[in-house]
Amino acid sequence: MTESVFDVINIEGITARGLHGVYPLERRAGQEFKVDIKMTVDTRTAAVTDDLSYTVDYSQVAVEVAKILEGTPVNLLETLADTIARRVLSFPQVHAVEVQVHKPEAPLNVAFSDLTLSIFRDRSSLSEVTPVVAVADLTAVPVRPVTATVALGANLGDAPATLAQAIVSLDECPGVNVTAVSGLFRTAPILLPEQAPQPDYFNAVIEAETVLSPLALLDTLHELEASAGRVRKEKWEARPLDLDILTYGDLHSDDVRLVLPHPRAHERAFVLQPWLQINPQACVGARGRVEVLVQQVQDQSVELLAELWVEDALAGHFSEGVVSAVSAVPEVVEASPAVSVEPVVSVVEPVVETQFVHVPEPFTAETGVEPVASEVEPAVATGSIRQTYRLANAEETESPIFAQFAAKRAALQTEWILTKHQIDRDWEMSQALKAAEEKAAQEATAAQERRRVEGLPSLDIPVPTKLPPLQSVPVEMVEEAEVSSALDTLATELQPVKQSEPEQYSDFEKIVFGIKTTQSEAPVLRMPSWKRVVTPVEPRIVDEPTAVTVSDKPAGTSTEQVSESAEKTTSLVEPCTDTAQIPTTYQGLRRRQILRPDPTGSIPVIPRNHE
Ligand SMILES: Nc1ncnc2c1ncn2[C@@H]1O[C@H](COP(=O)(O)OP(=O)(O)OP(=O)(O)O)[C@@H](O)[C@H]1O
Ligand SMILES: Nc1nc2c(c(=O)[nH]1)N=C(CO)CN2
Structure with missing residues (x-):
């Protein structure tokens, strides 16, 4: 009997539609992909303890695989299978994985029943092939909205206000919708060995859906940094605003203009902690799960200041005493492989001119919201830190901005x-x-x-x-x-x-x-006029669910008129609860014109409550 027992967990036929392939039609129309996964896992401890945390949660694996199938398109089946294998191996309990990808609708010019690629990867084979050549086209506009993760940092000026403003401004940029915002963290500055002490940083991480290309998104972030007064002079100098792209879908890039995932994200508690809050399943590409990585940087000081902070920060509630507060915690020099320094711990004399004292309790005055002390867990680096606020009547609440993000997501x-x-x-x-x-x-x-x-x-x-x-x-x-x-x-x-x-x-x-034919002529095909909008200025008609029903329709009015009246009487962003009815009925659908210049037309202009 060998030392290690490797049992096999099998998932067959994970099915999703994806846009992978080299041919334009594949990219545009998509097709079905099926994946079979065989994971070798030592299940003995789980068997004895009957505890899920000792084995791999196969439902999570299946969800991750489906996300990859539906996610950023890649050209090759090889890339797709490899990405899946890496993702599965990012579950710490999986020792090796066999991935079989089926592409039964592949564009072959002969009849066939299935096309598959099978690969086997274990941890050692992964590191052998780690120097993945980046083939990412950083100027490519995605055919569907992509989820990007962005890290925010600032340690000059009213940093919390600047971060909050950056989030709101980013959300207002065409082609970007912020969908999640982490809590606000105060963190000890990570500096180079020779660097002078700096004020504490404020950090957060957000998620956004975007139809901008990776480089266009980076340009947008640089513009926001510049408008906050950022001027680049020295590496890791103090700054009023820093916006880094952590991930852009599943894209890997070694291009110096934009390295993806962010090359130092995995070793920064000020990134991993907030990231984990908004996505407990997050991965830093092949480096693995944020949940695991965060445990390796527990020595870095990060402190959760507030979970719901954007509005307070915009109102300047955090500004007092921020600028010159310097952490009393010894700084840790970042162990970046790019900067080959011995790990040095340089002790900084605390230069606390003004204590960071003013952390208001959100909304207490205006809305009667009070923090529930018992739910405030200490800011330790062990997974998600939750801080919830309850109304006096004990109902859970969210700030209006958060509610707005949630509505937009819906x-x-x-x-x-x-x-x-x-x-x-x-x-x-x-x-x-x-x-x-x-x-x-x-x-x-x-x-x-x-x-x-x-x-x-x-x-x-x-x-x-x-x-x-x-x-x-x-x-x-x-x-x-x-x-x-x-x-x-x-x-x-x-x-x-x-x-x-x-x-x-x-x-x-x-x-x-309904192809129309006559006796002497070739078939005449009719094309629906709304299907194709090639010029960016042409409006696209989109119907979306509202609370309006046919009974709201005044007799004799057109659809357009109904939709106008709907705009006046219903909430602008109405989450759809029963999506199954959308394609089959127009009852209760509001018609809008979308003018946003995006090639796919796939992201909506969401009317904003705050505008
Ligand atoms: N994932 C990324 N996100 C943001 N910038 C990146 C990324 N990858 C490469 N870059 C490039 O790095 C350059 C320097 O970025 P920046 O000045 O924000 O670095 P920094 O924040 O001081 O350091 P660090 O990158 O270690 O956080 C940018 O001009 C950009 O082109
Ligand atoms: N705590 C903290 N330290 C840093 C940060 C940061 O955002 N937070 N950003 C840096 C360069 O991007 C360097 N050091």
């Missing part, structure tokens, strides 16, 4: 479902078009042949323009516009009808599948 999810629906329709449309082309071409050839046999002169029968053959289209990350314009050209050439009327899904179905 609205985004609604939009996602509509987008997914649209992607599915696009796929069906492209299939229908292809079939129609082939049929038309066959009929035209047959008709010509009949006329030839009968000795009649040849007729000039119009044959629909072909879709570009898959192989001839250059392989690019951003193919959306290209495919869109090809389809638009096709639509124009095939005599589109109803160019100006906005149409609904039900009409679309009729149009797609």
Whole structure:
């Protein structure tokens, strides 16, 4: 009997739609991927203790795998399988993993039943291949919103106010929606050995959904830093605002302009602690789970100041005494592999000119919210630190800004479902078009042949323009516009009808599948006018759920008018609770025009309550 027992946990057929592949159509329409996972885990302790924490939670693994399938598109099945293996190995209890990815709808020109890639990875094989060559295109605009994580830091000026303002400003940037904000942490500055003492830092981490390319997001962050007065002179100098991208979807990049995941995130408590708060499942790429990494930096001083802080900070409630407060805690020199220094602990004389004294209890005056002392856990580096506030009547509450973020997230999810629906329709449309082309071409050839046999002169029968053959289209990350314009050209050439009327899904179905034919002509395809918006200035019509019902509709008014009245009478961001009904009914859907210049049209302009 060997020392280690490796049992196998098997998950078969994790299924999700993804946009992976090198061909534009794959990137645009997506297809189904299936994954089988075999994890070797020593389950003996779990068996004896009957405790989940000693083994791997397979439901969590399955969710993570599905997220990768649905996440940032990659070209190769190899990359997809490797990313999955790395993610699974980031669960500490998994010793090795076998990943099989199925791509049953792969674009092959011959009949086939399945296409698979199987890989095996254990921890040693991972480190052998760690120098992954970054192939990321940092200027590529994502075809779907991507979740990015951003770390915020500041130690000059009214740092909490600057951080809060940066969050609000980022949320207001086109193409970015902030979806989660960590608590506000006060942290001892991590400095280089020769650096003079600095004021304490204030740090936080946020999550945002974005349709900006990675570099466009970085530029946006740099602009925000500049508007807060940041001037770069020295490494790790004190600064009024620092915004770093920790992750951008699952993207890996070794490009010096933007290294992803952030190359030093894994060794910084001031990043890991707040990050863990907003995403307990977070991973720093192949370096593993934040939950595990945070335990290795427990010697760094971080202190949770407030969980709900954005509004207080904006109001300047944190400003007193911040600027010159210097931590009395000895600083720790960062053990960065890039800076090869002996780990030195330089003791800093505490230069506390003004104590950090003013930490207001949020909302006490205005809303009667009081911190519940018993729920305030000490700021130790052991996973999530929760600090909840309760109303006097003991109901849990959130600050209005948090409520707004939550509402936006709900609205985004609604939009996602509509987008997914649209992607599915696009796929069906492209299939229908292809079939129609082939049929038309066959009929035209047959008709010509009949006329030839009968000795009649040849007729000039119009044959629909072909879709570009898959192989001839250059392989690019951003193919959306290209495919869109090809389809638009096709639509124009095939005599589109109803160019100006906005149409609904039900009409679309009729149009797609109701191919009109006459006896002597080739099929005439109708294209739905709302499907394709190629120019950024053209509005896109989007329907979203509201509380409005048909009974609210005044007799004889148009949909537009109903939607206007809905704007006045209902909450602007109405979370959708029963999303299943969206595609099937327009009852209670509010119609909006989206003018945001994004190529996919997949992120909504969310009306903001505070505007
Ligand atoms: N993930 C990333 N996020 C932000 N900037 C990055 C990233 N990867 C590389 N950079 C590059 O690093 C440069 C320096 O960034 P910055 O001045 O914010 O560093 P810093 O905050 O002082 O140090 P650190 O990167 O260790 O936090 C930026 O101009 C940017 O191009
Ligand atoms: N505590 C703390 N220390 C730092 C920070 C920071 O945000 N917080 N940022 C640095 C460079 O980005 C260097 N050191």
